[in-house]
Amino acid sequence: xxxxxxxxxxxxxxxxxxxxxxxxxxxxxxxxxxxxxxxxxxxxxxxxxxxxxxxxxxxxxxxxxxxxxxxxxxxxxxxxxxxxxxxxxxxxxxxxxxxxxxxxxxxxxxxxxxxxxxxxxxxxxxxxxxxxxxxxxxxxxxxxxxxxxxxxxxxxxxxxxxxxxxxxxxxxxxxxxxxxxxxxxxxxxxxxxxxxxxxxxxxxxxxxxxxxxxxxxxxxxxxxxxxxxx
Amino acid sequence: xxxxxxxxxxxxxxxxxxxxxxxxxxxxxxxxxxxxxxxxxxxxxxxxxxxxxxxxxxxxxxxxxxxxxxxxxxxxxxxxxxxxxxxxxxxxxxxxxxxxxxxxxxxxxxxxxxxxxxxxxxxxxxxxxxxxxxxxxxxxxxxxxxxxxxxxxxxxxxxxxxxxxxxxxxxxxxxxxxxxxxxxxxxxxxxxxxxxxxxxxxxxxxxxxxxxxxxxxxxxxxxxxxxxxx
DNA sequence: GTCTCTGTGTCACACTCCTGTCATAATTTC
DNA sequence: GAAATTATGACAGGAGTGTGACACAGAGAC
Numbered sequence: 131x132x133x134x135x136x137x138x139x140x141x142x143x144x145x146x147x148x149x150x151x152x153x154x155x156x157x158x159x160x161x162x163x164x165x166x167x168x169x170x171x172x173x174x175x176x177x178x179x180x181x182x183x184x185x186x187x188x189x190x191x192x193x194x195x196x197x198x199x200x201x202x203x204x205x206x207x208x209x210x211x212x213x214x215x216x217x218x219x220x221x222x223x224x225x226x227x228x229x230x231x232x233x234x235x236x237x238x239x240x241x242x243x244x245x246x247x248x249x250x251x252x253x254x255x256x257x258x259x260x261x262x263x264x265x266x267x268x269x270x271x272x273x274x275x276x277x278x279x280x281x282x283x284x285x286x287x288x289x290x291x292x293x294x295x296x297x298x299x300x301x302x303x304x305x306x307x308x309x310x311x312x313x314x315x316x317x318x319x320x321x322x323x324x325x326x327x328x329x330x331x332x333x334x335x336x337x338x339x340x341x342x343x344x345x346x347x348x349x350x351x352x353x354x355x356x357x358x359x360x
Numbered sequence: 361x362x363x364x365x366x367x368x369x370x371x372x373x374x375x376x377x378x379x380x381x382x383x384x385x386x387x388x389x390x391x392x393x394x395x396x397x398x399x400x401x402x403x404x405x406x407x408x409x410x411x412x413x414x415x416x417x418x419x420x421x422x423x424x425x426x427x428x429x430x431x432x433x434x435x436x437x438x439x440x441x442x443x444x445x446x447x448x449x450x451x452x453x454x455x456x457x458x459x460x461x462x463x464x465x466x467x468x469x470x471x472x473x474x475x476x477x478x479x480x481x482x483x484x485x486x487x488x489x490x491x492x493x494x495x496x497x498x499x500x501x502x503x504x505x506x507x508x509x510x511x512x513x514x515x516x517x518x519x520x521x522x523x524x525x526x527x528x529x530x531x532x533x534x535x536x537x538x539x540x541x542x543x544x545x546x547x548x549x550x551x552x553x554x555x556x557x558x559x560x561x562x563x564x565x566x567x568x569x570x571x572x573x574x575x576x577x578x579x580x581x582x583x584x585x586x587x588x589x590x
Numbered sequence: 591g592t593c594t595c596t597g598t599g600t601c602a603c604a605c606t607c608c609t610g611t612c613a614t615a616a617t618t619t620c
Numbered sequence: 621g622a623a624a625t626t627a628t629g630a631c632a633g634g635a636g637t638g639t640g641a642c643a644c645a646g647a648g649a650c
Binding site for chain 3: 289290323351352
């Protein structure tokens with residue numbers, strides 16, 4: 131359970147930002163503020179907020195662009211986003227949700243409704259690792275039973291290889307550096323050599339080799355590794 | 361990547377300070393030292409360290425106070441802090457993190473763990489720079505997946521050619537001298553022969569030749585190279 | 591308690607592929 | 621034509637990665 135969720139408010143109009151911050155703090159959250167894209171990134175980097183309230187209209191970079199960029203980065207793609215917009219246009223709503231927002235609220239809004247939505251989104255995001263079964267490229271992984279099958283045949287994996295494969299199967303196509311994999315699979319508070327990743331990649335490949343699926347895990351020289359079905 | 365991060369060691373016991381400085385320098389960082397609060401502020405002003413190792417117990421002003429002051433100042437609130445403490449008390453840990461420390465390590469500590477924590481904290485503080493996919497003139501380049509397609513067909517590029525193409529695709533229709541390309545693609549701190557650019561241009565053209573897109577990279581005699589779709 | 595077994599992290603070595611440089615050929619400019 | 625500039629091919633060295641071995645810690649079994 132998050133003790134005190136940090137909520138980043140990205141809003142250029144001071145009056146609205148102030149109102150939002152007041153409500154957020156009133157509800158027992160920590161309010162962070164940013165008035166444009168650069169300062170938003172700064173806040174995200176420094177404080178790792180648990181949720182972002184993102185204004186649709188911003189000077190320079192629009193909220194939609196920021197949302198897309200957030201979703202594109204491994205370190206920020208799990209942060210829930212609530213979009214704020216002036217109009218109640220359905221098209222905007224679709225665009226907003228497509229860009230990766232988790233929810234959507236139109237100005238003017240009641241503080242009560244805002245807080246309800248924030249709480250709902252946070253509640254949904256408490257299970258950070260969704261324990262759902264994953265199936266991709268001939269591989270099936272079940273977190274609940276802790277089982278993996280490759281082309282129907284069960285394969286044995288150690289705990290670390292299991293988590294590594296789970297991460298890859300839920301984050302395909304993108305390249306992850308050894309450092310990012312350490313942060314995501316081992317955790318940020320664990321200290322192991324970067325090259326250890328190589329060894330576990332090799333162990334995972336060895337386990338997949340019998341099914342001929344070891345080529346799903348690709349080496350990107352100079353960058354890291356990638357899980358790709360193509 | 362920070363070329364050589366400067367690390368300020370705030371520690372009053374000379375023996376421990378010496379040990380820390382040795383380890384920090386051994387790991388390739390620059391070590392700055394201060395034995396009390398005033399000299400720490402002096403060093404911060406003069407050298408703008410990238411990270412601060414802060415002893416919990418100091419004469420006069422304690423580490424916690426310094427941390428809070430650092431966090432209160434806009435110029436220093438972004439500098440990550442690692443607290444050093446003698447006791448492994450949980451309450452101290454909470455206090456330390458509340459006062460604004462990014463991490464916490466108890467004495468005695470292994471040099472290995474210390475360096476790992478330093479690297480982890482620095483890693484988390486590198487600016488998040490969202491990179492977007494680029495598509496131009498039949499070429500598509502995706503930084504996140506580290507893939508390039510030319511007219512739909514995937515092509516293989518080495519790391520340097522990839523960066524070179526990425527630079528060109530984001531800076532089209534303009535001539536860049538070899539020196540400028542070295543600065544932008546190789547980095548300013550690297551010393552390589554200007555003629556090396558020619559070779560990489562050639563390698564990039566060779567990779568694009570199969571798709572007939574090698575003419576996107578044009579030679580401007582006497583000036584340099586240009587990426588142009590016209 | 592000892593013993594075994596499994597999983598993990600680290601290291602040393604092998605190997606691949608990239609990279610910078612040079613010599614030489616080709617091209618452009620005057 | 622000569623001079624200047626660029627293209628190309630070849631190559632040695634090195635950075636980055638694959639792989640096997642090993643030590644160690646922890647969980648059970650007995």
